[in-house]
Amino acid sequence: SQQGEEDPQALSIQEGENATMNCSYKTSINNLQWYRQNSGRGLVHLILIRSNEREKHSGRLRVTLDTSKKSSSLLITASRAADTASYFCATPLTGANSKLTFGKGITLSVRP
């Protein structure tokens, strides 16, 4: 069953604005990952944050993890039209380190 759930389901912003996407999960995890999927393509890994980390940066991406609230957020700063894509959070299934489960995704549209 899917562990992560993203919010909102869809987000539309103007180029240059920041985009914030959230993910909540159900059981304890040892890491949480974010992926991007451009239309008609496979998923591409963006960033992985471990359970002992609270914040991580990669370029214009900032990810936070709050294990007490079982939630994570992905912030894309100074968005570009090329950031238009679907974004997914992914977590390992509890007790099964080989199984990575995905949420239903967030559709981000960045208007030029």
Added chain:
Amino acid sequence: NAGVTQTPKFQVLKTGQSMTLQCAQDMNHEYMSWYRQDPGMGLRLIHYSVGAGITDQGEVPNGYNVSRSTTEDFPLRLLSAAPSQTSVYFCASTSQGAGTEAFFGQGTRLTVV
């Protein structure tokens, strides 16, 4: 760098036909998985493998078979295609299961009529 390669990219099947979706990776990853992606459902795990000769079921395994005879290849077989199997199928591999980043193929869009 090839990464994860899936073939074919598109396929149309008639109900009841069988076929094999191919997946190959050149990164020497032990872990490989198959997902299906349907509108509004996200990605759901079909089958996965933690190494050659070892496979296990995921969330939605019915109607699909897998085998893992080599580290590189992880084919997905549809035994008797049904319209409910119309979907986009993705193969993924990782070096350390769910503890590291997954690399995805470009997907196979399958339509069963």
